[in-house]
């Protein structure tokens with residue numbers, strides 16, 4: 001680290017190069033330089049995957065308050081499967097399986113009723129992918145040869161790998177993954193364009209309650225300790241926690257919750273081939289989440305080519321702070337199904 005006239009010049013720590021390939025390094029450098037953001041999806045790789053595996057050890061589908069995603073999916077799997085063509089076996093396409101805990105209940109139900117054709121997952125994190133494959137192959141030994149995982153970014157070409165061939169697919173985007181994306185609408189449109197009228201889309205999200213924005217989000221909170229996975233990108237870039245203050249809040253224009261840091265000193269982060277420059281007072285966003293009401297999400301799905309067939313809200317879990325909000329399961333079919341008149 002160099003410091004001239006208060007300007008701190010840093011290079012990423014060795015774990016950065018060990019974690020990301022050349023394309024990812026260039027993507028991170030561009031995001032840092034142009035948007036002043038460390039893209040959150042990259043925090044699932046390398047050491048970041050450990051935070052999720054630890055969390056998964058503790059989460060079960062037993063109650064909505066322990067972890068609403070596995071609970072919602074396990075509890076309502078039968079209703080989801082009832083929307084498929086009668087008697088047909090389903091291929092589960094899991095976009096971002098994480099540790100595999102979210103989709104487990106759906107897989108269990110499909111196995112019990114003998115309607116599991118196969119499972120295919122795409123995840124950007126090789127570590128989480130290995131974890132989900134291990135977990136699901138262990139839980140469903142009869143289906144081992146039909147459980148396939150692929151490393152890749154589903155906002156890019158890997159979506160074609162995930163969606164290649166097949167009918168009666170259940171495309172799963174669970175655990176809030178959709179609303180962490182830079183452009184959730186684009187992914188929804190791209191999945192719709194690759195879907196058949198026999199397919200289903202299953203999304204779980206945390207949404208703004210109809211009663212309005214939770215009190216906690218009505219102002220920006222400073223001085224909070226960042227969760228390790230939220231400061232991971234900054235740590236990897238070599239940005240010392242003493243050089244920033246933290247901010248948690250809600251941006252009503254973008255309709256996004258955010259966690260960002262505000263730099264107290266000017267910092268240059270020198271990546272291979274590119275430098276991201278920050279003045280004192282600039283922010284670096286480390287997490288953001290589009291925060292819509294359930295009705296807004298239905299409209300969002302509609303604009304992207306989907307018709308919502310099921311909308312199930314988890315019982316309130318007493319969560320506060322940035323974790324506040326309702327957890328909702330949406331199941332949708334491609335609009336083309338309705339247009340062709342064969343949907344109901």
Ligand SMILES: C[S@@+](CC[C@H](N)C(=O)[O-])C[C@H]1O[C@@H](n2cnc3c(N)ncnc32)[C@H](O)[C@@H]1O
Nearest residue numbers: 041044096097098102123124125153154174175
């Ligand atoms: C919040 S976790 C959700 C995990 C799981 N679906 C669940 O419900 O428990 C998000 C997962 O999506 C993956 N992911 C995020 N963005 C991705 C992208 N653009 N391409 C591929 N995987 C991505 C992450 O690596 C992580 O495994």
